[in-house]
Amino acid sequence: MRRKLVAGNWKMNTDRGEAVELASALARHCEASGDVDVLIAPPFVWIEAVATAIDSSAVLLAAQNAWHEPSGAFTGEVSLEMLKEAGCGWVILGHSERRHLLEESDELIGEKVAAGLAEDLSVILCVGETRAQREAGETEAVLDRQLLAGLVGCEVESTSRLVVAYEPVWAIGTGLTASTDQAESAHAHLRNQLANRYNSEVAEATRFLYGGSVKPDNASELMRQPNVDGALVGGASLAVDSFVAIIEAAAGV
Numbered sequence: 169m170r171r172k173l174v175a176g177n178w179k180m181n182t183d184r185g186e187a188v189e190l191a192s193a194l195a196r197h198c199e200a201s202g203d204v205d206v207l208i209a210p211p212f213v214w215i216e217a218v219a220t221a222i223d224s225s226a227v228l229l230a231a232q233n234a235w236h237e238p239s240g241a242f243t244g245e246v247s248l249e250m251l252k253e254a255g256c257g258w259v260i261l262g263h264s265e266r267r268h269l270l271e272e273s274d275e276l277i278g279e280k281v282a283a284g285l286a287e288d289l290s291v292i293l294c295v296g297e298t299r300a301q302r303e304a305g306e307t308e309a310v311l312d313r314q315l316l317a318g319l320v321g322c323e324v325e326s327t328s329r330l331v332v333a334y335e336p337v338w339a340i341g342t343g344l345t346a347s348t349d350q351a352e353s354a355h356a357h358l359r360n361q362l363a364n365r366y367n368s369e370v371a372e373a374t375r376f377l378y379g380g381s382v383k384p385d386n387a388s389e390l391m392r393q394p395n396v397d398g399a400l401v402g403g404a405s406l407a408v409d410s411f412v413a414i415i416e417a418a419a420g421v
């Protein structure tokens with residue numbers, strides 16, 4: 169049985185006070201409900217403050233991105249080691265905003281995933297097709313390419329620290345959600361690809377999150393699908409009430 173994971177990607181939102189308040193409220197909530205893994209990914213600059221706010225709670229802490237080299241002349245970048253030292257146990261890599269706005273390539277994301285796992289971090293690898301790719305019937309080919317390139321340096325021993333998030337680009341921040349059939353079919357396909365890449369045990373044990381306009385009113389239905397093991401939530405993770413409602417939906421399915 170895979171344990172559900174609800175992850176909040178705050179993106180470039182919150183000021184310091186809001187970040188600490190949101191994190192503290194989640195830490196209090198998670199004392200009461202232990203059935204679901206809860207993770208938050210604040211902006212880099214609030215990571216240490218948030219780490220203090222959730223210290224001694226079960227809330228997991230992720231960075232939204234990282235650079236794969238350990239140190240050096242990479243102006244503006246933050247290394248995986250730095251993030252670990254700041255308190256992160258997790259890192260989100262390959263988010264569609266980084267693929268599309270920052271033009272990160274499949275190869276670069278593969279290097280980052282390998283480096284993150286080598287640094288003993290847990291990694292959420294994001295994959296997802298654009299609307300044009302879906303309409304052209306290319307969804308599965310795009311998912312295969314992004315998944316396999318992302319995992320090029322991921323050895324079987326590291327897969328216990330891997331989570332895959334399926335986030336159709338056309339559903340992110342748009343209010344459009346994939347139907348349960350679209351989400352389930354993409355997840356089942358990805359799980360099958362993971363079995364081909366590694367083996368069926370790895371495929372069965374790995375969690376697949378759905379992301380793209382997850383809200384309290386669609387969360388249960390999505391997470392009730394057999395291959396949907398949780399959610400990667402953007403907008404609705406910025407308010408305690410809506411994020412807690414999604415966590416409760418995960419606990420209830």
Ligand code: PGA
Binds near residue numbers: 177335342343380
């Ligand atoms: P959204 O973002 O929930 O605001 O659509 C999801 C994500 O980008 O992770």
